[in-house]
Amino acid sequence: MFLARVIGSVVSTKKDETMRGQKLLLLRPMLVDEAKPAQFRAGANTIVAVDTLGAGSGDLVLFCQGSSARQASGMKALPIDAAVVGLVDSVEVLGHRLA
Amino acid sequence: MFLARVIGSVVSTKKDETMRGQKLLLLRPMLVDEAKPAQFRAGANTIVAVDTLGAGSGDLVLFCQGSSARQASGMKALPIDAAVVGLVDSVEVLGHRLA
Amino acid sequence: MFLARVIGSVVSTKKDETMRGQKLLLLRPMLVDEAKPAQFRAGANTIVAVDTLGAGSGDLVLFCQGSSARQASGMKALPIDAAVVGLVDSVEVLGHRLA
Amino acid sequence: MFLARVIGSVVSTKKDETMRGQKLLLLRPMLVDEAKPAQFRAGANTIVAVDTLGAGSGDLVLFCQGSSARQASGMKALPIDAAVVGLVDSVEVLGHRLA
Amino acid sequence: MFLARVIGSVVSTKKDETMRGQKLLLLRPMLVDEAKPAQFRAGANTIVAVDTLGAGSGDLVLFCQGSSARQASGMKALPIDAAVVGLVDSVEVLGHRLA
Numbered sequence: 226m227f228l229a230r231v232i233g234s235v236v237s238t239k240k241d242e243t244m245r246g247q248k249l250l251l252l253r254p255m256l257v258d259e260a261k262p263a264q265f266r267a268g269a270n271t272i273v274a275v276d277t278l279g280a281g282s283g284d285l286v287l288f289c290q291g292s293s294a295r296q297a298s299g300m301k302a303l304p305i306d307a308a309v310v311g312l313v314d315s316v317e318v319l320g321h322r323l324a
Numbered sequence: 325m326f327l328a329r330v331i332g333s334v335v336s337t338k339k340d341e342t343m344r345g346q347k348l349l350l351l352r353p354m355l356v357d358e359a360k361p362a363q364f365r366a367g368a369n370t371i372v373a374v375d376t377l378g379a380g381s382g383d384l385v386l387f388c389q390g391s392s393a394r395q396a397s398g399m400k401a402l403p404i405d406a407a408v409v410g411l412v413d414s415v416e417v418l419g420h421r422l423a
Numbered sequence: 424m425f426l427a428r429v430i431g432s433v434v435s436t437k438k439d440e441t442m443r444g445q446k447l448l449l450l451r452p453m454l455v456d457e458a459k460p461a462q463f464r465a466g467a468n469t470i471v472a473v474d475t476l477g478a479g480s481g482d483l484v485l486f487c488q489g490s491s492a493r494q495a496s497g498m499k500a501l502p503i504d505a506a507v508v509g510l511v512d513s514v515e516v517l518g519h520r521l522a
Numbered sequence: 523m524f525l526a527r528v529i530g531s532v533v534s535t536k537k538d539e540t541m542r543g544q545k546l547l548l549l550r551p552m553l554v555d556e557a558k559p560a561q562f563r564a565g566a567n568t569i570v571a572v573d574t575l576g577a578g579s580g581d582l583v584l585f586c587q588g589s590s591a592r593q594a595s596g597m598k599a600l601p602i603d604a605a606v607v608g609l610v611d612s613v614e615v616l617g618h619r620l621a
Numbered sequence: 622m623f624l625a626r627v628i629g630s631v632v633s634t635k636k637d638e639t640m641r642g643q644k645l646l647l648l649r650p651m652l653v654d655e656a657k658p659a660q661f662r663a664g665a666n667t668i669v670a671v672d673t674l675g676a677g678s679g680d681l682v683l684f685c686q687g688s689s690a691r692q693a694s695g696m697k698a699l700p701i702d703a704a705v706v707g708l709v710d711s712v713e714v715l716g717h718r719l720a
Contacts, residue, residue: 226546226569226570226571226602226603226604227567227568227569227570228532228548228568228570232356232361232417232418233356233361233415233416233417233418234415234416235327235386235412235414235415235416236412236413236414236415237386237410237411237412237413238411238413239377239378239410239411240377240386240409240410240411241377241396241397241409241410242397243395243397244409244410249325249386249410251327251356251415251417253356253358254567256566256567256568257529257530257548257550257568258566259550259564262529262530267358268567269355269357270326270353270355270367271326271327271355271356272325272326273325273326273327273386274325278536278537278538279536282418287532287534287537287546287570289601289602289603290603291390291391291392291588291589291603292390292391292392292490292588292589292688293588293589293591293592293600293601293602293603294392294601294603295392295395295601296540296592296599296600296601296602297538297601298538298539298540298601300601302395303392303395304388304392304393304394304395304396304397304399304407304409305325305388305392305395305409306325306388306389306390306392306393307325307388308601310537310538310541310601310602311534311536311537311538311541311546312534312535312536312537313532313533313534314533314534314535315532315533316530316531316532316533316548317530317531317532318529318530318548319529319530319579331455331460331516331517332455332460332514332515332516332517333514333515334426334485334511334513334514335511335512335513335514336485336509336510336511336512337510337512338476338477338509338510339476339485339508339509339510340476340495340496340508340509341496342494342496343508343509348424348485348509350426350455350514350516352455352457366457368454368456369425369452369454369466370425370426370454370455371424371425372424372425372426372485373424381517390489390490390491391489391490391491391589391688393491394491394494401494402491402494403487403491403492403493403494403495403496403498403506403508404424404487404491404494404508405424405487405488405489405491405492406424430653430658430714430715431653431658431712431713431714431715432712432713433624433683433709433711433712433713434709434710434711434712435683435707435708435709435710436708436710437674437675437707437708438674438683438706438707438708439674439693439694439706439707440694441692441694442706442707447622447683447707449624449653449712449714451653451655465655467652467654468623468650468652468664469623469624469652469653470622470623471622471623471624471683472622480715489687489688489689490589490687490688490689492689493689493692500692501689501692502685502689502690502691502692502693502694502696502704502706503622503685503689503692503706504622504685504686504687504689504690505622523645523668523669523670523701523702523703524666524667524668524669525631525647525667525669551666553665553666553667554628554629554647554649554667555665556649556663559628559629565666575635575636575637576635584631584633584636584645584669586700586701586702587702588687588688588702589687589688590687590688590690590691590699590700590701590702591700591702592700593639593691593698593699593700593701594637594700595637595638595639595700597700605700607636607637607640607700607701608633608635608636608637608640608645609633609634609635609636610631610632610633611632611633611634612631612632613629613630613631613632613647614629614630614631615628615629615647616628616629616678
């Protein structure tokens with residue numbers, strides 16, 4: 226999984242039938258550089274993930290990708306490859322608290 | 325999933341038998357840079373995805389990859405690893421509407 | 424899937440038993456830059472894919488990766504993660520014909 | 523799989539129900555450059571993986587990704603795409619012992 | 622699949638139970654640049670793969686990744702995402718023999 230910040234949302238009316246009603250969030254991965262372990266670095270790519278946990282803009286979340294995303298609650302037969310699987314309370318890196 | 329712009333199409337007559345009749349689109353991923361959240365940035369790689377939703381050149385779409393692409397409508401046993409799963413109506417990023 | 428040019432071949436005598444007799448091609452992905460949509464750009468990585476469609480050196484092909492490669496004809500239980508799934512007749516990008 | 527150093531941990535109270543009680547570690551991949559085979563190089567991305575082997579901060583571990591992570595002990599139906607699968611005793615590269 | 626050179630080995634005593642006795646090799650992917658098709662270029666990342674074919678240090682091998690690695694002989698339920706699936710006898714690229 227990767228950590229990510231919720232930066233937006235996507236609306237798609239015409240989509241695969243099984244995806245009706247699913248909430249689509251735009252995520253920016255948050256990484257930690259070796260030289261600066263006390264802060265996050267924004268990843269370059271932005272990913273669209275399905276969310277069923279109620280994440281909102283600005284939240285730090287945990288998301289998983291690939292077939293594992295279909296193991297998230299209610300996602301079994303959906304054509305999705307990314308899902309929010311946790312809202313993050315805190316992250317600790319080498320003694321620093323980043324979130 | 326990733327957002328992408330439809331930039332072209334691919335014709336392949338001699339292909340895996342199960343893929344007969346499938347429409348193949350060339351997609352360019354569309355990402356959002358942290359410093360410029362009000363516009364898209366074009367991704368470097370171009371991907372071929374199967375489309376059953378009627379996407380056309382210039383459309384902004386949502387596509388999924390890997391085994392999840394085979395969960396799209398009618399794709400169950402096909403040797404495909406990318407499928408268009410939604411036509412995008414709107415994208416909102418940090419208060420900006422990008423599409 | 425990605426577009427790729429067949430640039431070579433690989434011979435492996437000692438291999439997983441299920442792979443006996445499989446033809447292994449070396450592929451170079453072919454991408455399209457946003458600023459130059461009228462021509463292909465060669466990708467940096469070279470991939471080994473199984474081919475059952477009769478592709479030859481110099482051919483432009485479509486290949487798929489991951490578990491989907493095992494959906495290609497005759498590949499069900501093979502330890503392969505890339506397969507040629509189509510020989511490409513033509514590619515059209517923003518009004519340009521690239522192949 | 524990749525080698526990685528455990529650099530931190532993640533706490534998520536609100537998460538997919540199946541993930542309750544799982545320990546989440548933040549990993550930094552450790553790679554070996556061709557020109558410097560006697561030492562590790564830190565990878566740029568940081569990954570969140572589930573751990574059931576008791577890895578702690580600073581440990582060198584082996585982790586796997588994708589659907590294979592769900593083959594780790596007790597992970598069958600979890601929406602996870604990365605798991606620690608081994609604690610590393612030693613790594614030998616071209617005659618050098620790195621760990 | 623990718624071509625790779627065996628550059629080392631990994632020992633892990635405490636690991637997922639199903640992996641007991643598996644031999645873990647460190648691999649460096651070998652790629653071919655478009656401008657220099659007569660020689661290999663070393664990839665930047667180093668990968669740990671399970672080997673059951675008897676590959677040794679310096680050998681050129683073929684490895685597969687993801688769920689397909691579990692299709693290799695004896696790997697069915699293991700939490701592994703990379704396996705050596707062939708020892709390479711020869712590689713031919715645009716008329717050059719690289720191995």
